[in-house]
Amino acid sequence: MNEHPTAWEPPAGAFWNGAWRNASTALAVHDPENGTLVGQVSDCSPADVDAAVEAVTLATLDPDGWPLWQRRTALNQAARLLADRAALFVHLISREGCKPVRDAEQEVRRATETVRLSAEQGDRLEGRTLPFGNTPRGANRIGWYTREPIGVVGAITPFNDPLNLVAHKVAPALIGGNGVVLKPAEQTPLTALAFLEVLLEAGIPADRIAVLPGRGATVGAALVGHTLVDMVSFTGGWASGNAVARTAGAKKTLMELGGNGTVIVLSDADVPRAAAAIVDGAFANAGQNCLSVQRVFVARNRAQELVDLVVDRTEDLVVGSKTDPRTDVGPLVDEAGAERVESWVDEAVEAGATLLIGGKRDGAFFWPTVLTDVPAGSRVLTDEIFGPVVSIESFEDVNTAVREANRSDYGLQAGVFTHDLDSALAVARALRVGAVMVNDTCDYRIDAMPFGGGKRSGVGREGVPYAVDAMTEPKIIAIHTSA
Numbered sequence: 001m002n003e004h005p006t007a008w009e010p011p012a013g014a015f016w017n018g019a020w021r022n023a024s025t026a027l028a029v030h031d032p033e034n035g036t037l038v039g040q041v042s043d044c045s046p047a048d049v050d051a052a053v054e055a056v057t058l059a060t061l062d063p064d065g066w067p068l069w070q071r072r073t074a075l076n077q078a079a080r081l082l083a084d085r086a087a088l089f090v091h092l093i094s095r096e097g098c099k100p101v102r103d104a105e106q107e108v109r110r111a112t113e114t115v116r117l118s119a120e121q122g123d124r125l126e127g128r129t130l131p132f133g134n135t136p137r138g139a140n141r142i143g144w145y146t147r148e149p150i151g152v153v154g155a156i157t158p159f160n161d162p163l164n165l166v167a168h169k170v171a172p173a174l175i176g177g178n179g180v181v182l183k184p185a186e187q188t189p190l191t192a193l194a195f196l197e198v199l200l201e202a203g204i205p206a207d208r209i210a211v212l213p214g215r216g217a218t219v220g221a222a223l224v225g226h227t228l229v230d231m232v233s234f235t236g237g238w239a240s241g242n243a244v245a246r247t248a249g250a251k252k253t254l255m256e257l258g259g260n261g262t263v264i265v266l267s268d269a270d271v272p273r274a275a276a277a278i279v280d281g282a283f284a285n286a287g288q289n290c291l292s293v294q295r296v297f298v299a300r301n302r303a304q305e306l307v308d309l310v311v312d313r314t315e316d317l318v319v320g321s322k323t324d325p326r327t328d329v330g331p332l333v334d335e336a337g338a339e340r341v342e343s344w345v346d347e348a349v350e351a352g353a354t355l356l357i358g359g360k361r362d363g364a365f366f367w368p369t370v371l372t373d374v375p376a377g378s379r380v381l382t383d384e385i386f387g388p389v390v391s392i393e394s395f396e397d398v399n400t401a402v403r404e405a406n407r408s409d410y411g412l413q414a415g416v417f418t419h420d421l422d423s424a425l426a427v428a429r430a431l432r433v434g435a436v437m438v439n440d441t442c443d444y445r446i447d448a449m450p451f452g453g454g455k456r457s458g459v460g461r462e463g464v465p466y467a468v469d470a471m472t473e474p475k476i477i478a479i480h481t482s483a
């Protein structure tokens with residue numbers, strides 16, 4: 001990784017109408033680990049949103065204003081700059097966010113790839129001719145459709161992947177020829193502003209993009225409800241997603257929401273491999289991951305072996321400062337978040353669950369926790385915990401495990417461990433989720449796959465090529481000939 005000065009602050013607290021600007025009020029950014037001040041950005045207002053959206057709309061009106069080859073060149077250059085400045089981004093993600101440096105490094109690598117993949121999607125922006133000759137109503141017509149930008153994309157992102165989830169919205173929107181107004185999570189705006197700086201340096205026209213830090217209920221809601229915003233691409237929790245849907249009304253929305261990821265371990269599985277993957281998937285980023293492993297169902301004859309291995313491996317995890325390269329588990333987003341996780345675990349234990357390890361809290365830190373015998377209906381099973389807690393239950397018949405998994409209100413991803421192809425496919429087909437990983441946990445994705453789920457987990461699919469599809473629309477030109 002190339003060295004780059006890690007002392008960075010944005011030229012101003014926000015960016016719109018082609019310039020860095022400060023809104024009238026400021027928003028402090030704190031390190032969740034110790035509460036120290038990391039920086040200050042703007043706390044933008046609905047009036048700032050108005051100005052930003054109007055300016056970006058103007059910039060997108062000329063259909064020849066920013067040709068595809070220039071978009072592709074700029075995004076490829078942005079990917080290179082991001083890789084060059086990896087050290088800066090690792091620093092920002094691991095200061096304002098929750099990720100230990102090792103995980104932040106991984107996020108920067110993925111974001112670089114997300115931007116590069118977006119540049120490559122220039123090839124996808126093609127149309128086709130239309131079969132007018134196939135109907136009497138098509139007589140004397142020729143025509144085609146092209147893939148056109150949707151217009152202005154309003155992008156709203158959460159705190160847990162402050163760079164890659166911003167890249168997943170902004171880069172596909174830009175290669176598609178759109179303008180984009182981004183509202184990053186209030187906890188992690190510095191990473192988004194540093195990414196903006198990279199985009200501008202790479203040649204993204206300054207009037208095509210705006211970044212407005214601020215609150216969900218003010219900036220987010222104003223962006224979603226703005227009549228000039230053609231599409232909202234939202235990633236966040238289910239409750240916020242519901243509010244966005246209400247405000248958006250009939251507008252096009254792409255929603256990536258929460259999960260409570262399931263893993264099923266069959267009796268023939270490689271249990272040590274499953275245990276290692278479960279510990280990694282449950283506790284990375286302190287469980288603050290929509291794909292986090294939250295519920296494990298294991299065949300009864302392998303249950304004790306799996307539980308012992310998971311507990312052993314959990315014991316070895318280093319909980320500590322994000323800046324220490326040995327750290328596996330850092331803090332939750334704030335103390336209130338850690339208290340919520342603690343109260344859900346306490347509630348399950350009071351209802352009869354067995355606490356195998358963890359359950360301890362210190363400020364915003366919550367220790368990796370493994371539960372078993374959790375009574376049905378406990379929030380650690382039914383809701384998205386978004387913390388380092390996993391529950392393991394045994395089953396006699398795999399159909400019971402599948403039924404339990406499907407009973408969830410969420411349907412993002414799942415994993416199944418087995419060597420038996422028929423069993424793997426049967427379980428995969430029966431699970432009502434967006435993706436099933438065989439011999440991996442639910443916590444696996446590549447950035448180019450269609451990503452998303454059903455039920456409370458979202459509406460539509462992100463993942464670079466699919467986001468580009470969602471952010472562009474076919475436009476038909478039909479010619480009525482006189483011959």
Ligand code: NAD
Nearest residue numbers: 157158159184185216220221236237240243256257258290
């Ligand atoms: P959150 O819902 O609290 O906030 C997400 C974003 O929405 C923030 O920028 C916030 O300011 C904004 N927001 C909140 N209320 C809004 C409103 N009424 N109108 C417009 N914007 C509003 O989520 P969070 O705590 O930052 O992130 C955690 C959640 O995100 C979890 O549920 C997690 O599963 C989900 N998530 C999903 C994915 C995915 O791809 N499916 C990825 C990462 C995180």
